[in-house]
Amino acid sequence: MSSRPSNITVIGAGIIGLSCAHDLSEAGYEVTVIADHGPGDTVSALAGALWFPYHAAGTGEVVERSLRRFVELAALGDSADSADAGNVDDFTDDVPPVQMRTGVLHERLDPPDRSWVAPVVKVLGEEAVRPVDGGVRATLPMIMTSRYLAWLMDSCRMNGVAFQWRTVTSLDELTGTTDAVVIAGGLRGGDLLGGDDAVTPVRGQLMLFVNSDENPLTDWVVDSDDPSQLTYVFPREDEIVVGGTSEPGSWDEAPDQETAEAILARAEALVPELKELPILGHGAGLRPSRETVRLERVEGYGLPVIAAYGHGGAGVTLSWGTAERVVELVGEL
Numbered sequence: 001m002s003s004r005p006s007n008i009t010v011i012g013a014g015i016i017g018l019s020c021a022h023d024l025s026e027a028g029y030e031v032t033v034i035a036d037h038g039p040g041d042t043v044s045a046l047a048g049a050l051w052f053p054y055h056a057a058g059t060g061e062v063v064e065r066s067l068r069r070f071v072e073l074a075a076l077g078d079s080a081d082s083a084d085a086g087n088v089d090d091f092t093d094d095v096p097p098v099q100m101r102t103g104v105l106h107e108r109l110d111p112p113d114r115s116w117v118a119p120v121v122k123v124l125g126e127e128a129v130r131p132v133d134g135g136v137r138a139t140l141p142m143i144m145t146s147r148y149l150a151w152l153m154d155s156c157r158m159n160g161v162a163f164q165w166r167t168v169t170s171l172d173e174l175t176g177t178t179d180a181v182v183i184a185g186g187l188r189g190g191d192l193l194g195g196d197d198a199v200t201p202v203r204g205q206l207m208l209f210v211n212s213d214e215n216p217l218t219d220w221v222v223d224s225d226d227p228s229q230l231t232y233v234f235p236r237e238d239e240i241v242v243g244g245t246s247e248p249g250s251w252d253e254a255p256d257q258e259t260a261e262a263i264l265a266r267a268e269a270l271v272p273e274l275k276e277l278p279i280l281g282h283g284a285g286l287r288p289s290r291e292t293v294r295l296e297r298v299e300g301y302g303l304p305v306i307a308a309y310g311h312g313g314a315g316v317t318l319s320w321g322t323a324e325r326v327v328e329l330v331g332e333l
């Protein structure tokens with residue numbers, strides 16, 4: 001019998017677990033995803049999501065690989081037969097909900113952190129990034145997360161990925177059922193490895209607005225250096241995601257009114273058009289933060305284990321690069 005693994009279990013059905021399952025299945029492995037929360041019920045579904053390596057230290061190659069994949073996905077949407085790319089009805093099951101969108105990143109630090117510019121220039125060229133008064137204007141992938149996760153899950157299913165909806169309490173229960181395990185458990189990623197105290201929550205709160213039919217907002221705005229709090233406005237096709245906060249150590253997943261009012265005041269100062277638009281709802285979630293993403297083979301268990309968690313505020317941004325690295329790590333087993 002060959003010792004090469006053929007059957008892989010991925011724990012987690014957020015953006016990281018599904019991206020890994022997708023690429024592993026594309027690479028020819030038989031993949032089973034086990035998760036106790038479906039994609040729509042994870043922090044991944046809450047993400048804005050702009051491709052931007054927010055506080056993503058030590059993830060250089062992963063950043064660039066992910067960007068390339070999202071740019072390719074956005075091009076699929078562009079080449080689809082769509083008369084009006086801004087319309088929600090233009091996305092079909094075959095067209096990933098990813099679009100290249102232009103916006104401005106405000107800068108307040110001296111010198112500003114432009115570490116994210118190099119991979120963008122490498123993948124998209126000089127014209128994708130232009131310094132403007134007070135910041136940088138850039139064209140980056142916007143991922144319509146909740147619908148994107150549904151698209152990703154469909155893609156996994158079409159590749160034959162199986163899903164089990166339950167909690168894994170110990171890796172021992174998987175011994176004999178699979179050749180290797182990928183742990184993509186987000187904030188709980190370290191629990192199955194004897195506890196990884198390095199993974200901690202960074203709470204984010206946001207609001208959703210209805211985008212205007214007649215005159216829809218399309219450009220994004222980020223002010224991540226605002227000393228009072230991180231602020232961003234991400235127009236999707238039919239709604240606008242407005243945030244946010246970055247609250248290390250808070251486990252509170254319920255949105256609160258006072259924070260919402262503060263977000264609103266900061267966002268309206270950046271984008272006055274928001275004053276005219278109806279609010280659809282509020283949300284809050286916990287970013288699975290770690291000093292560096294854990295993306296490595298872990299020794300000491302009864303079966304090969306690969307850790308892929310701790311993506312903080314950049315899990316969507318890093319998802320494809322993570323999946324590609326996981327396929328490499330599985331290939332090395």
Ligand SMILES: Cc1cc2nc3c(=O)[nH]c(=O)nc-3n(C[C@H](O)[C@H](O)[C@H](O)COP(=O)(O)OP(=O)(O)OC[C@H]3O[C@@H](n4cnc5c(N)ncnc54)[C@H](O)[C@@H]3O)c2cc1C
Nearest residue numbers: 012013014016036037044048050168185186204315316317
């Ligand atoms: C307000 C907000 C805005 C954000 N905006 C952006 C953005 O614009 N761009 C960006 O790149 N990122 C953004 N992020 C960050 C992004 O959401 C996260 O980095 C990402 O979702 C983490 O994905 P994940 O798959 O690792 O974890 P999760 O989405 O939390 O998924 C974890 C999965 O693991 C499963 N699981 C865990 N343990 C077990 C177990 N023992 N047994 C069974 N199942 C288990 C869960 O059920 C779940 O399915 C944002 C986050 C927040 C809160």
